[in-house]
Amino acid sequence: MxxxxxxxxxxxxxxxxxxxxxxxxxxxxxxxxxxxxxxxxxxxxxxxxxxxxxxxxxxxxxxxxxxxxxxxxxxxxxxxxxxxxxxxxxxxxxxxxxxxxxxxxxxxxxxxxxxxxxxxxxxxxxxxxxxxxxxxxxxxxxxxxxxxxxxxxxxQGAPLVPAYHRALAANLPPEFAIRPVAFVNIGGISNITYIDGDEDPIAFDCGPGNALIDQWLQREAGIPFDQNGRIASEGTIIETLADRYLNADFFAKKTPKSLDRFDFPVPDPDDGELSDVARTLCYVTARGIAQAREHLPERPELWIVAGGGRRHPTILSDLADALGDEADVVLAEDCGFDGDAMEAEAWAYLAVRSIRGLPLTFPTTTGCREPxxxxxxxxxxxxxx
The missing domain is CATH 3.30.420.40 (ATPase, nucleotide binding domain)
Structure with a gap:
């Protein structure tokens, strides 16, 4: 068809x-x-x-x-x-x-x-x-x-949403029409899309998202996720644990790159108290996203955050701190988008591209040989x- x-x-x-x-x-x-x-x-x-x-x-x-x-x-x-x-x-x-x-x-x-x-x-x-x-x-x-x-x-077979991010970037309100711009999705895994004008988007997975925190809390406390960031807000960063994650080969690996849910192991029970480990994993997620700058042609001035992780105040605060004054971190909703619906919208958009025979992926997003x-x-x- x-x-x-x-x-x-x-x-x-x-x-x-x-x-x-x-x-x-x-x-x-x-x-x-x-x-x-x-x-x-x-x-x-x-x-x-x-x-x-x-x-x-x-x-x-x-x-x-x-x-x-x-x-x-x-x-x-x-x-x-x-x-x-x-x-x-x-x-x-x-x-x-x-x-x-x-x-x-x-x-x-x-x-x-x-x-x-x-x-x-x-x-x-x-x-x-x-x-x-x-x-x-x-x-x-x-x-x-x-x-x-x-x-x-x-x-790599992932990420696929960047084609849709490019369409959204073309429809940003004037006050957010800044180039280059980064779209960040924080789901179970975090990924980033870099868009600069009419060039093909650059995209890759940039580290753990919510999955590690969710798995840690589920295993240790029977809690499915850190609602409103309450648990992490009570903890402090365990530097040795953070370094163990952030020194993983994945972060230095050249792009394109993608992750499986299990590529980063859940912390061991003796790595720290419940809230301290949760706090540390928030820091790891944010730093992993910020480190993505090292793989981009230029440093984006605007970072638009979608996915469930945008609701975690500690992750957002850590991301803003990691990016510093050089960038603005905003929610998808600030730009008139829906951070929960963006990936489902993307799959509808990709379905239309599929029936039209248009590219879903590009060498700059997945490393495929051609669009x-x-x-x-x-x-x-x-x-x-």
């Missing part, structure tokens, strides 16, 4: 579905776009996972460590994938009903799925999610498996091979 299957039109109505490495739920967003610079953002929502499904996804992450092929689904992985896909379908139907949207009026759904393994050095990335099943459940074409072709072209489009397009009624 390509753009010609839709007839001659200027824009497409698309839904994006994103489930990130932090396992905090599913983001969904509606946009209308030409897949280039014309973007009209619509409603968005976030829906959490049930305790049961989140637990199954955590099990899937463990099982995923042993996968050797993108389509391999041993043990319970196939059943978990089906359940996850059905949850996406349920959410999409609920979202459409809530905003008064008929799904038959949607041109394409962009479906990320849940990453359970990412090994770019082995050209292997695995996202749970059955696009055929979702297309049949919704009666709408689905673009999915968007990372594979990039890896076939020697790319690469990609994705599988499933029509309703398609059966998985």
């Amino acid at each position: 390509t753009a010609t299957d839709y007839g001659d039109r200027a824009t497409y109505r698309a839904i994006g579905l994103m489930s990130g490495t932090s396992l905090d739920g599913i983001d969904i967003a509606l946009i209308e776009t030409d897949g280039v610079l014309d973007v009209t953002r619509g409603p968005s929502r976030t829906y959490g996972f049930s305790t049961e499904l989140r637990g199954q996804l955590e099990e899937a992450l463990e099982m995923g460590k042993g996968l050797a092929a993108r389509t391999e689904r041993p043990g319970d992985l196939r059943a978990i994938e089906a359940k996850l896909t059905d949850r996406h379908a349920e959410i999409a139907r609920h979202f459409a009903s809530e905003i008064g949207l008929a799904l038959c009026d949607v041109d394409i759904v962009g479906f990320h799925g849940q990453t359970v393994l990412h090994k770019p050095n082995e050209a292997l990335t695995v996202q749970l999610g059955d696009g055929d099943r979702l297309a049949s459940a919704l009666g709408v074409p689905v673009a999915w498996d968007l990372r594979a072709r990039d890896m076939e072209s020697a790319g 690469v489009s990609g994705g599988r397009i499933s029509k309703p009624g398609t059966k998985r091979d």
Whole structure:
């Protein structure tokens, strides 16, 4: 299925579905776009996972460590994938009903799925999610498996959002129309996109995001995340622990580069008290983002922060301190965007680029040999091979 299957039109109505490495739920967003610079953002929502499904996804992450092929689904992985896909379908139907949207009026759904393994050095990335099943459940074409072709072209398979960041940068309010600009997403992993004029964006993962803090608190205290930064605010930085993370080879590694959720280990129980370790991990996240400057052509004056980590006051404060007076750190909302919906919007945008055959990734974002489009397009009624 390509753009010609839709007839001659200027824009497409698309839904994006994103489930990130932090396992905090599913983001969904509606946009209308030409897949280039014309973007009209619509409603968005976030829906959490049930305790049961989140637990199954955590099990899937463990099982995923042993996968050797993108389509391999041993043990319970196939059943978990089906359940996850059905949850996406349920959410999409609920979202459409809530905003008064008929799904038959949607041109394409962009479906990320849940990453359970990412090994770019082995050209292997695995996202749970059955696009055929979702297309049949919704009666709408689905673009999915968007990372594979990039890896076939020697790319890292991540990050994919920079193409959308470039479109957003072109639509910034005048007071924020500063170049170069950096978009930072702090999810389970942190990544950065550098945009300067009409050049292809430069992007890469820049270190841990929320995942380490969340895993630490869950394991040591049974708390899923540091709400409002309360726990970290009570702690002090453990310099030796911070140095252990920040001296990792990853930070000096040349770009493009990307991370798996498990590339940075969770601290040991004897590394420090609960709040002190949480405070230290905030510092590590912020410093990792700031160190990304060393891989950029120029130092951005404006840093726009999205993702769940933007809600953590200690991370934001540490980032502002690390960047110093040379840069302004603002939230996505300050620029008229939605920091929760940005990645789901991006997946809708990428779905439109996929059906139009436009590049999703660039040598400057993933290291692919040349700009690469990609994705599988499933029509309703398609059966998985």
